[in-house]
Amino acid sequence: MTQEILETPEMLAVGDIENGTVLDHITPGMAVRLLKLLGLVQHHGSVTVGMRLPSASMGSKDVIKVEGWQMPADAVGRIAVFAPTTTVCCVQNYRVSSKKRVSLPEHISxxxxxxxxxxxxxxxxxxxxxxxxTHRKxxxxxxxxxxxxxxxxEIAQYSL
Ligand SMILES: [Zn+2]
Incomplete structure (x- = not known):
């Protein structure tokens, strides 16, 4: 459900994460919904949320940084439905070890x-x-x- 991104990753301000996950390029305003969807409201490690931050590629974006947490593989498709531009960055020892864009699942249950x-x-x-x-983007x-x-x-307003 993920695809490698081949272009050069832009610089991320991930200095405050030692080992964990950064969700970047989230559709503006969707961070709170993703926190609920991923159960991160109950996460015991530190969670940093930025909303409507300036973005060169998107104009504005939301960002979530989670210390001590890895994205479950089955969550990627669910995130893509709510915030299809999200990139998932794994951070190890303060460095981005991998960066993938979420991709839409064929079905969501x-x-x-x-x-x-x-x-x-x-x-x-x-x-x-x-x-x-997807139809006309x-x-x-x-x-x-x-x-x-x-x-x-239409569906998002009824869900979560
Ligand atoms: Zn129905």
């Missing part, structure tokens, strides 16, 4: 809520499941149960 109130995934114990596609999600399609923005 259990994280999002179907906006269709009569959808079976909103009743009983059925876990939500969506097929993920927008993320489009199709519910695997009611088959209705939604733009990412």
């Amino acid at each position: 259990g994280v999002l809520v179907c906006p269709n109130r009569s959808c079976i995934s909103n009743h009983g114990s059925t876990e939500s499941r969506f097929q993920v596609r 927008k993320i489009r999600l199709q519910c695997c149960y009611c088959e209705k399609a939604f733009l990412h923005d």
Whole structure:
């Protein structure tokens, strides 16, 4: 669910992380949602959050730095749905040891809520499941149960 980034990584201000993970280039305003999604609100190590910081490539961006934490592999796709431009940097001994951009999964289960109130995934114990596609640079999600399609923005406001 990740792809190597080949271009030269831009400088990161990671001096305050010894060993851990930096989530960089997060869609502005999405940092709080990612903290919840990743369970980092309960993390015992230090967590630094920057919101709407200046970015050469994006105009503005959010950044999360987490000491003593590695990104679980199954979380990458979920992050991509909310903040597709996010890069995941592993830091060891104050240096970035790897840097990868998240990539969208083909399907996402259990994280999002179907906006269709009569959808079976909103009743009983059925876990939500969506097929993920991009259309004209927008993320489009199709519910695997009611088959209705939604733009990412429509679904995000119902979820988490
Ligand atoms: Zn549905």
